[in-house]
Amino acid sequence: MMCTPHWHLGRYDNHIYDVQGVFDETVRQLHAHNIPLKLALGAEIRMCTEIVQWAQQANLPVIGQWQSKPAFLLEMSHSHIPAGIENLLMWLKQHRIQAIIVHPERNRDILKHPEKIKRLHDAGAIFQGTAGSFTDTFKSDVQKVTWQLLEEGYFAYVASDMHDLSRRYNQMAECRELISQHVGDEQAQALTLTIPQSITQSINWQ
Numbered sequence: 324m325m326c327t328p329h330w331h332l333g334r335y336d337n338h339i340y341d342v343q344g345v346f347d348e349t350v351r352q353l354h355a356h357n358i359p360l361k362l363a364l365g366a367e368i369r370m371c372t373e374i375v376q377w378a379q380q381a382n383l384p385v386i387g388q389w390q391s392k393p394a395f396l397l398e399m400s401h402s403h404i405p406a407g408i409e410n411l412l413m414w415l416k417q418h419r420i421q422a423i424i425v426h427p428e429r430n431r432d433i434l435k436h437p438e439k440i441k442r443l444h445d446a447g448a449i450f451q452g453t454a455g456s457f458t459d460t461f462k463s464d465v466q467k468v469t470w471q472l473l474e475e476g477y478f479a480y481v482a483s484d485m486h487d488l489s490r491r492y493n494q495m496a497e498c499r500e501l502i503s504q505h506v507g508d509e510q511a512q513a514l515t516l517t518i519p520q521s522i523t524q525s526i527n528w529q
């Protein structure tokens with residue numbers, strides 16, 4: 324399980340020093356209770372100018388590698404595509420750091436104009452879809468755009484984005500089944516298993 328706490332300055336003021344201790348304690352508890360679950364520590368980072376600084380200081384929490392580049396999860400605001408994001412993506416591209424934009428299907432600009440995702444793709448981003456967006460966790464327009472983006476080939480892979488056991492639970496199994504029915508089992512397996520596995524295999528699992 325890849326742990327991706329929000330880093331959202333002003334809202335979730337997490338930094339590596341805050342989350343590392345909690346993560347280490349969680350790993351200790353799993354071992355103490357003989358729970359055979361491996362964890363790794365990443366983050367979901369809300370777009371901000373500090374990303375450049377964190378990258379320069381090698382403090383950017385990565386979830387693995389994409390095409391031999393360190394890869395991290397980048398979150399846009401839900402309301403719109405943030406101003407300046409293409410500049411940030413191009414800076415990251417020049418510095419051989421891969422931005423994975425999470426749940427683009429829940430961004431209201433993209434919901435209204437799905438074609439706007441192309442600008443982000445062309446600036447170097449890849450995209451992580453949320454399993455619950457394929458089912459009916461979010462509003463129906465999210466579900467519709469999610470399937471459209473899948474058909475257009477925008478999702479590099481799908482993740483649970485699990486937050487809890489009730490409202491935002493792990494929906495990977497039902498999502499995989501739905502994708503399999505739509506586009507076949509081979510693509511479903513790649514999107515939900517083999518691609519995430521290949522990205523995260525290089526990371527420090529504990």
Ligand SMILES: [Fe+2]
Pocket residue numbers: 367398425426
């Ligand atoms: Fe998010």
